[in-house]
Amino acid sequence: MHTDDITACAVSFDRSRVATGQNGQKPLICIWNSVSGEFECQKRMGKGCRLVTAIAFSGTGKYIAASDAAE
Secondary structure, X not given: OOXXXXXXXXXXXXXXXXXXXXXXXXXXEEEEEOOOOOEEEEEEOOOXXXXXXXXXXXXXXXXXXXXXXXX
């Protein structure tokens, strides 16, 4: 599902999901099921973002926080 290099990765606390973030002009964050390996969803970072530098799940696994290298 990624269209460029993966630059960040996080695993949920219950280890059921993995989030990955990528490099590029319109970086994507993808969520994967870590048990089946199936793709679940994606979110495109906002205008002006260049790459996902860090990504993390909340304690409950309901939310994801990501930072980018925007100017």
